[in-house]
Amino acid sequence: MNPDSSILYIKDLEVDYPSRDGNGRVAAVKGLDLELSQGEIGCLLGSSGCGKSSVLRAICGFEPVKTGEIFLRNKLTGSSKIHTPTNQRRVGMVFQDFALFPHLTALENIAFGIHGLPPAKRDLLAKDWLSRVSLADKANAYPHELSGGQQQRVALARAMAPEPDLILLDEPFSSLDVDLRERLASEMRDILKANNITALLVTHDQHEAFAIADKIGVMKDGKVVQWDAPYELYHKPSTRYVADFIGRGVFIKGTVESNRKIAIELGELDLDGALGNQVGDEVDVLLREDDIQHDDDSPILAEVISKTFRGADFLYTLKLSSGIDVYALVPSHHNHAINEKIGIRLAADHVITFKR
Incomplete structure (x- = not known):
């Protein structure tokens, strides 16, 4: 630094x-x-x-x-x-509520933050910033006449205008x-x-x-x-x-094997270059929703506990035979019922482990 x-x-x-x-x-x-x-x-x-x-x-x-x-x-x-x-x-600041002046137009709100210029040049600069945020046609609109996204862009332009x-x-x-x-x-x-x-x-x-x-x-x-x-x-x-804060996932118990793999309830995963693990070590493996795929031909079954429809896919919460819950993103044409058992398989490209 x-x-x-x-x-x-x-x-x-x-x-x-x-x-x-x-x-x-x-x-x-x-x-x-x-x-x-x-x-x-x-x-x-x-x-x-x-x-x-x-x-x-x-x-x-x-x-x-x-x-x-x-x-x-x-x-x-x-x-x-x-x-x-x-x-x-x-330093320019954009606040949570945008803090636009309700009695000023979009153009006037932006011009308000520009100091040290004659009024005519200040208005020209404000118009330029309105154009940069694609709101040139909203110069005379008041905040209450703008959508939330448009108000946000006005607030951003006002913060950027003084450079x-x-x-x-x-x-x-x-x-x-x-x-x-x-x-x-x-x-x-x-x-x-x-x-x-x-x-x-x-x-x-x-x-x-x-x-x-x-x-x-x-x-x-x-x-x-x-x-x-x-x-x-x-x-x-x-x-x-x-690991727990970013993304949606769960930790599942694993054991380091001699072939540079980790054995978990769902099968084996490559250790993926992780350092500091010895054969026999017990580790926690992070499985996210994209690490498990639906597979009708898989002998590994999991019970559908809940599901959330997202249009192109479902987010399923699945219970494994051990009682552990995991997540899986499944294309939405696979519309399974609650308590139904479905086939799943591992599809983890990046293995994230932490010692237990």
Whole structure:
């Protein structure tokens, strides 16, 4: 990590708050390291209360830094001794509720954030940003006349128009319909990438994170457990917590065999280059919904416990003969009844194991 070549560089950050009972303080962020380069989109992903929003608040100057350092474009803006005012940090913010002014049009909302230009040039720049987010025909529309997705794009354009060094996005899709979130996350990524904007998003939804981010940091108890590309998080989780948090899966008992395979209830899996396992070791193998396939010819049977229709496929919860439940994605033309037993087989390309 190098602050000289980064837009955002955070080293050993700690942020705390007064405890609810007034006796002492509670750590919200603990020893966090993070780095983003120009045009890179990062995401802090975690459950409520893990500290991800506290990181954003510290970056933009809303919260003081207890220890550690925050650099923005090679300038120290936050530490235990230095606190650059928020309006001098060149950071744009997109809030959960978009925070658009209801009495201003889309064009006026964007122009409001642009300072230091004559009114005519400011309006031209605002129109340009409306075009960049594909809303040129909505210049005179008020927020209540726009859809949720359109309001989101106006809020993003307003944040980008002053050309900040960094855009921060605080759960920007949380107020939208579930069906819209992933599509709008992909649209937002396209806009940010087209304009070479560096951004940091916080969310609790991994589908949003995967749709928008180049790098994702999974957070737990104020710490980043793993900072990596989405593909690596899914296929090479560094800890049991990340493996359990990312994707949908269960752990099933396995035993390491002499032929570099792992024996589990459903058959054998290649050890896949995993290190540190000795013959006879008992391990937990992570099986996700795409690791098990329906196969009418398989001698291995599992009982359908529940199912969720997803259009192209069903997500089945299946009970194995041992009593363990696993998940399987099955094409929707295989419409099986609850309590019916169906044939399944292993189809795991990436074997993820942890010692028991």
